[in-house]
Each structure stands twice: as C-alpha cells, then as structure tokens.
Amino acid sequence: MFFRLRRSRRTLIPAGFVCLLLAASCSPFSPREAEEPVGEASDYVEPQDPWDVISNLKNSIETQSDLNYERLFAEDFVFVPDQSDVNDLESIYYPGVYDDWGAETERQVGRRLLDESLTSHPALSLGEGEVAEDTDSTYVVRHDYELGLFRGRYKFYMGTAIFRLSLNPGDGLWYIRQWEDSRSEAGQAADRDTWGRLKGEIRATS
Amino acid sequence: MWRIFAPILLLAAILTWVVASAAQPADGAADSTGTDDPDSSYADAGEADSSLVDSGDSLAVGMGDDDAAGGGRGRGKRRGNRDSLAWYPQDNWLGDTHPKYEITISKELDVTKWNSKISMQRKLSDKLDLNLNATLNTKENQSLNRSESNDGTTANLNYKLNEDITLGLVYNSTVLANRYSIKHSEPDDRRKKEDTRVSAAFSKQVSDAIALDFKTLAGSTENSYADVRNKGSRANLIGSVTFDPNERFNTKVGFNAERLNLDSAVDSAEVDIFKSKDETQRQRLTVSAGYTLIPGLNLGFNAGRSDETRQHPEPKQRIQETEKHSSRNLGISSSFNMVPWFTWDMDVGFDDSERRYTVAPQKDNISENSSLSGNAKILPWRGAALNLGGERKESFSSYQGSDGETDVQRSLSLKLTQGLGSKADLSVTALSDLLSIFFVDKAANPKDRDRLKNRVTLDLNFTAFKRISTKLGLQYGEEQTIYVLKEASADNRTTRRYRLSGRYSFTTFRKIDVMQDYDISSVYTYYHFTDDEFGRNTLVRNSNVQTRLVFPIIRSLKLNFGHTYKFQDQGRYSEKGGKRTYSRASETEAHRINLGLNYKFINAIKIFIRQSYYVQQKWSLTGGKKELESQTVSSEIMGRVVFNYNLGDRTKVSLRLEQNLKEGERVNQAYRSYRNIEFEASHVF
Numbered sequence: 001m002f003f004r005l006r007r008s009r010r011t012l013i014p015a016g017f018v019c020l021l022l023a024a025s026c027s028p029f030s031p032r033e034a035e036e037p038v039g040e041a042s043d044y045v046e047p048q049d050p051w052d053v054i055s056n057l058k059n060s061i062e063t064q065s066d067l068n069y070e071r072l073f074a075e076d077f078v079f080v081p082d083q084s085d086v087n088d089l090e091s092i093y094y095p096g097v098y099d100d101w102g103a104e105t106e107r108q109v110g111r112r113l114l115d116e117s118l119t120s121h122p123a124l125s126l127g128e129g130e131v132a133e134d135t136d137s138t139y140v141v142r143h144d145y146e147l148g149l150f151r152g153r154y155k156f157y158m159g160t161a162i163f164r165l166s167l168n169p170g171d172g173l174w175y176i177r178q179w180e181d182s183r184s185e186a187g188q189a190a191d192r193d194t195w196g197r198l199k200g201e202i203r204a205t206s
Numbered sequence: 207m208w209r210i211f212a213p214i215l216l217l218a219a220i221l222t223w224v225v226a227s228a229a230q231p232a233d234g235a236a237d238s239t240g241t242d243d244p245d246s247s248y249a250d251a252g253e254a255d256s257s258l259v260d261s262g263d264s265l266a267v268g269m270g271d272d273d274a275a276g277g278g279r280g281r282g283k284r285r286g287n288r289d290s291l292a293w294y295p296q297d298n299w300l301g302d303t304h305p306k307y308e309i310t311i312s313k314e315l316d317v318t319k320w321n322s323k324i325s326m327q328r329k330l331s332d333k334l335d336l337n338l339n340a341t342l343n344t345k346e347n348q349s350l351n352r353s354e355s356n357d358g359t360t361a362n363l364n365y366k367l368n369e370d371i372t373l374g375l376v377y378n379s380t381v382l383a384n385r386y387s388i389k390h391s392e393p394d395d396r397r398k399k400e401d402t403r404v405s406a407a408f409s410k411q412v413s414d415a416i417a418l419d420f421k422t423l424a425g426s427t428e429n430s431y432a433d434v435r436n437k438g439s440r441a442n443l444i445g446s447v448t449f450d451p452n453e454r455f456n457t458k459v460g461f462n463a464e465r466l467n468l469d470s471a472v473d474s475a476e477v478d479i480f481k482s483k484d485e486t487q488r489q490r491l492t493v494s495a496g497y498t499l500i501p502g503l504n505l506g507f508n509a510g511r512s513d514e515t516r517q518h519p520e521p522k523q524r525i526q527e528t529e530k531h532s533s534r535n536l537g538i539s540s541s542f543n544m545v546p547w548f549t550w551d552m553d554v555g556f557d558d559s560e561r562r563y564t565v566a567p568q569k570d571n572i573s574e575n576s577s578l579s580g581n582a583k584i585l586p587w588r589g590a591a592l593n594l595g596g597e598r599k600e601s602f603s604s605y606q607g608s609d610g611e612t613d614v615q616r617s618l619s620l621k622l623t624q625g626l627g628s629k630a631d632l633s634v635t636a637l638s639d640l641l642s643i644f645f646v647d648k649a650a651n652p653k654d655r656d657r658l659k660n661r662v663t664l665d666l667n668f669t670a671f672k673r674i675s676t677k678l679g680l681q682y683g684e685e686q687t688i689y690v691l692k693e694a695s696a697d698n699r700t701t702r703r704y705r706l707s708g709r710y711s712f713t714t715f716r717k718i719d720v721m722q723d724y725d726i727s728s729v730y731t732y733y734h735f736t737d738d739e740f741g742r743n744t745l746v747r748n749s750n751v752q753t754r755l756v757f758p759i760i761r762s763l764k765l766n767f768g769h770t771y772k773f774q775d776q777g778r779y780s781e782k783g784g785k786r787t788y789s790r791a792s793e794t795e796a797h798r799i800n801l802g803l804n805y806k807f808i809n810a811i812k813i814f815i816r817q818s819y820y821v822q823q824k825w826s827l828t829g830g831k832k833e834l835e836s837q838t839v840s841s842e843i844m845g846r847v848v849f850n851y852n853l854g855d856r857t858k859v860s861l862r863l864e865q866n867l868k869e870g871e872r873v874n875q876a877y878r879s880y881r882n883i884e885f886e887a888s889h890v891f
Binding site: 028029030031032033034035036037038039040041042044046048065066067068083084087088112115116117118130131132133134135136142152160169170171172173182183184185188205206 | 315347349350351352354356382384386387394395397431432561568569571603605606608609616618638639640642645647650651652653654655656657658681686687688689690691692693694695696697698703705725727729731733734735736742744746748750770772774776794796798820822840870872873874877
C-alpha cells in the first residue's frame, strides 16, 4: 500500500506539473478582433543597436504612436528631471510631482503626451549624439533636442537629454534605462521650457 | 575658490591625522582599528575613545577637551556606570552633545559634487531636546557648463510639557541656486524657502480601548523662485482617534487639515508687478476598521474623502489660478488563514477623483477606478507550494477636455514551486495580462486597443555536490498589440520570445572557481496585416556564453578572468501559406575578454586593476553574400584604489580613486580617459 502510494505520488507530481504547464500556456484572455487597416504602419525597428532606440523614440513621437513609445523603456527605467524644473513645479503647488518616476509613470505620461485628441503636429529634432560610454551592454549618449507640438497652441521645448541605454539579456534588445533631462544654453537663451518640464506638468495635472 | 581649497585642506588635515595616528600604534589605537563594523554602537565608540585618551597620542588631547566641554561628565565616569545602565540609550545622556560632520567630494566623468552635512542632537534637560541639521550640496557639470547648489538648515526644539503634551518649534530653510555658466559668480536662478512653525502635540491613551492623538502646527512661510515671491501663514491640524476594545475589533478615524494664506507677487522687469492673495485649504478624513470573525478569518474596511482648493499665480500669464480637487475612496479586504495548507486574501476597492481649473478649464480632469484582486496559497503535497493570483481593474479618465477613455486590465498569475529533495527545486510561473483601452470619442482618437501578455517560465536548480551547482531556465513569452480600428490596425503585431538559459559553477583544486552561463533566445515579431512577402516581420536570435574563472593566488590576491561570446543574427521572414521562410539580413559577433586583479593590501586598502579588450564584427547578407559591414575594437584599462579607515568609531575616512583609459572608435574623445575621485569623511565631535 505504502509502495503504491509512493508510486502514485511520483507519477502525480510530474503529471501535475505537465497539466499546469499546459494550462499556463493557454491564455484565459483573448483580444478583440481588428478591422482591416487603411493606412501605413508606423516605422519601428527591433532595437538591436542602441541608436535604433533613439530612432524609434523620434519616430514614435512624430507618428504619435504611444505603443511604440512604451516599448522604448526598460522595466527599471528612471527619469531624472532638471533641478530648476523640480524647483519650479515642486514648490508648494505640486509637491512630489517628479518622485518615483519609473517606467510606468513614463508610459502614462507618454500616452497623455501623444494622445491624438490633445496633441497634434509633433516634431522632434535631435542634435548630433555625443557618446560617453559604449560597451556591449551599456550605451550613454547626449543629444540636444527641440520638440515642437500643438496643445492648444504651438510650443517649442528645448534642452539636453542624456540617455543611458542597456541591453536586455533576455531578448538581446536595447532599452532606455535612464533619461536625464537638463536645460541647454540655447534653450536658456531662447527662454524655452524643457521636455522634462512638459512631462512634469502633464503628470501634475492628470 | 574656497569650494576647491577647503576640501583639499580638510583632506590633507585628515590624512595627516590618520598617518600620524597610524605611525604611533598605541595599544588603545590598535584596539580601535580592530572595530571594522561601521554600525557598531556608540558604547563601543566610548571604549575606543577612552583607550585613545589613555594612549596619550595627539587625538587624546582633542577628546579630553571635548570631555571637558561636556559639562564635566568624564568618560571614566560614563564607562564606570555603563554596566549598570546598559539598557539606557546612550544618546539620551543629559548634557552630551555630539555634532556629527560628514563630507563627500566626488568627481565622476564631467560631474563634480561636494556634499557636506553637520547634525547635532542635544538633550538640554529631561523635558527639552534640540536637533540641528545643516547641509550644503553643490554639483558642477563641466560639459553642460552648469552648476547647482542646495543649502538646507533644519532646527527642531521639543519641550515635553507632561506625559501627554509636547510643544515644539521647527525652522526649515532651503536655498537652491543654479548657474547656467560655471564662470558666473551670481546665480542665474535662485529659489529660497523658509518655514518657521510652532507645534503642540497631544497623545493620550484614555483607556485600554481608546487612544487619542492630535497635533497642531502654525507658523509663517516664505518662498521665492524665478519671478514669483510669496509670504504668509500656514496652519495644520492632524488628529486621530483609535478604538480598540478587544483583540477582534479595531477602528481608527483620522483627520488632516491644512490652511495656507499667501501674499504672492510676480515681479517681471518688463511689466508691472502682479499681486494676488492666494488661499489654499486641504482636508482629508479617513476611517478604517478591522474585524476578526473567528481566529484566522479577518475582514477590513477603509474609506476616505479629501477636498482641496488651491490658488496660485500663473507667472507667464500673470493671472491667479484656482484649482479644486476632490477625491473619495472605499476599500474592503478579507483574509483567510485558518489551515496551514490553504490561505487566501481578497480586496475590493473604489475611488474617484475630480480636478477643476478656473482659468484653464481645458485642464479639467476626472477619474473613476475600481479594482478586485485575490491571492491564494495552497500546499497541495509535500514540498510544493502553489500561489494563484488574479486582478481586475477598471478606470475611466477624462483629461484636458477629451471625452475620455476606459481602461480595463485583467491579469492572472500562477506559481508552483516544488522541492525535489534537498538538492533540487523546480518552479513553474505563468502570467497572463490583458489591457483593453476604449476611447469614448473614436473619431478624435482612433486608437482603441488591446495588449495581451502571456508568459511561462520554468526554473530548475540542482546542487549535485557541495561545490557543484547547476541552473536551467526555460521561458516563453508572447505579447499581442491589437488596434481595433482600421485607422491604426496596420501596426498590429505579435511578438514571441523564447529563451533557454543554463548555468553551472564548481570549485576545483586550489579553490579555483569556475562558472559558465549559456543563454539562447529568439524574438519573433509578426505583423498581422502585412502584404509584402519579406516586409516587416522580423526574427532576432541571440546566443551568449559567459565564462568566469577566479584564481586565489594568495589569501589577499585574486586573479579574475572572464570571456563573453555573443552572436546575434536578424532578418525578415514570411509566413505565407503556413510556411515560414527566413531571410537573414545581418550577423553580429562579439568577444570580450576581461583580466582583473584584486589585491587587499591591508584591511584599509584595496586595489583593483582590470584590462579588457572588445571586438565586434557586423556582417550584412545580401543575396546569400556575406560582407563585413563594420568592425569595432575597443580596449580599456582601469585601476582603482579604495582606502577605508576608521579611527575609533568617531572618525571615518574613505578615498576612492579610479583611473580609466579607453580606446574606442565610437566614444567621444572627452570620455576616453578620465579620473574619478570620491572622498568621504565623517567625525562625531
């Protein structure tokens, strides 16, 4: 009897695992049916090289593809705003607006930024990248940027962005792990707000 | 200039001090350096210091003076009483003041930072204590040509009137200054915030069941930034009543209110000064209760409501904005923990929020959220644990005048872990998550969509012998992105990820550690509506092998060797007629070799040297012909020295120097050779 029980348990455990694996591989949810497309697909390249990520960032902004924008960021992403934007927005009016700015916050703010019912005619120009670090798993590049978009009125945002990208060993693709935003001399001279300021305002008022 | 010379002088003084004390290793000093634990208690510090006093070295004079200043409460006396009063926190010794000074100076690439902090806690009497903190932080970025400084001061005086009532005085000051050119002597942008407040706190356990806590704060606040200045008063009232009649029932009601009155002025050189009287009011009321129906079966309830009216000037538009914000929330939770083989918990929550603007009503927004989640843990058989989880969240939001959207997220998770004897364990994890977004105005925003994520992983750990361990992992993931409407559905795609990874490690003769990792993965991206035969569908395949060896040459010297091999190929593929045709477009192969040396010179000094060489070749494949597209070669040599020294438990010094020399084609010249420095020191006076 004891032998039978042991044997049955020995077969039950692997059988249970197999059943669970089979059950797990079947999705309990299914998405909606889609209509046949009428337009062209947006430009998106699998980011095998770090500069593919920068190119996807520009394309996702200009085509207002928030899903492509969401795919740019690593799960441990961190946004570092310019200190003067923190000072201005985190005054007594919006305390903590830049706190805990991770991938989920960036994706939500990106959705608001690229929402077609609120934003139109976005254009992003990036200056020549200055590479500070380039290894097989890390790439740090600095770009001056100018972002123009219509949200009630057409407005330009200028500054410098330092992107720290990392290679995800799970799929061999590159993602943005840190985005450090700061005012540039040109932006300061032209009295333009930074992109980080716009992102902070979107988060503060939503 | 003082920012440069002051830390150097301080560093020189501390190093001289450290060298002088190290050069005369008195018995007591030897004892003190033996305390390596940075978290060791203050009581240990006292012993170490008194031994230094006995040793008669240069530090002893300083310590003696410090003791004298401490109101004649000598260390010998303290040490003599320590055994009998070991239970009493050392910080509470009346009359003892031990200001702590900390400084950190670091330079990493083009960013230089100076941080210094002085803090002090002093118990003036049984009823009166004082806390002081001052910080000075400066950051300079050479390549951006910018500097930022942040100076903060906090003073806190508390007077305990009796067992129930504490009175306090708080002063906070923060000055932030930015220079957009390092050469500028005057800051281009300055912000100052100053608060002075008095407080009264009442805390009383009225009976075994009822506890009351109330705190009120009132004072003045002054704030200036950019063109805006404001000055006024701030008052807060915080209170809670806890009713806890027995072990099975508890409830708490909390209230938090703030009132802020400010006279604001927007001062612009070109136009008149704009003035406004800004009033801000915030209130929040919360209620929570917990009930144990029977031991192991618990119910919880929480609800809250908050309202806020906030006025502030809009500097660029020179008008006063009024924001009104209100929110409500309600939550119910339950947990079952009656039998060891089955536990569960379940939560239901609802909340809504509304924000309205007077001047800019286009920024109005509302949101309504509900959620239902549950988790269960089952122990089905010996050595196994099954965790099941599920969640459904629904949220409606309308933002900046849009008609709004509803997001519905559903997820299920499962994790089974099975111990297979003492040497192995196995786990299976599965996750399924569907996020659906429904826009109300589909003409304005035709991006109704679903995103479905499924993932299954299997991990096996096996330790065959004490010094040999292996690990195997299998992973499958799928992500479907479906735009429902025709305007956006050209982007619909499914990405499938497959991954197989393995690792083994063992220790051979002479304690040589060997470790190898294998990782193979592939990523398929399939576009649902693609006509072009090799249009947009992509396949990326990765192979990765890492080898690491650690040779302990002598106890304090280790040699590390590492090699990484990576291969990646990618191309387009077609799935027409159910047959998959793959056309490879490029291949990338890379090798990295690292050789490192770890040397622990003495306990205080550690040296690390690493040399690495990296080569990457990228080929393009056109019509079956393989051509070298690019070759990247880079090499790097890096040396690091870390010096950590604790002089007793009162003084800590650490210095980290790192020199890096890089040769790389893509890295900018400015970053190819750099020296990073970090110096930290702290002293408790």
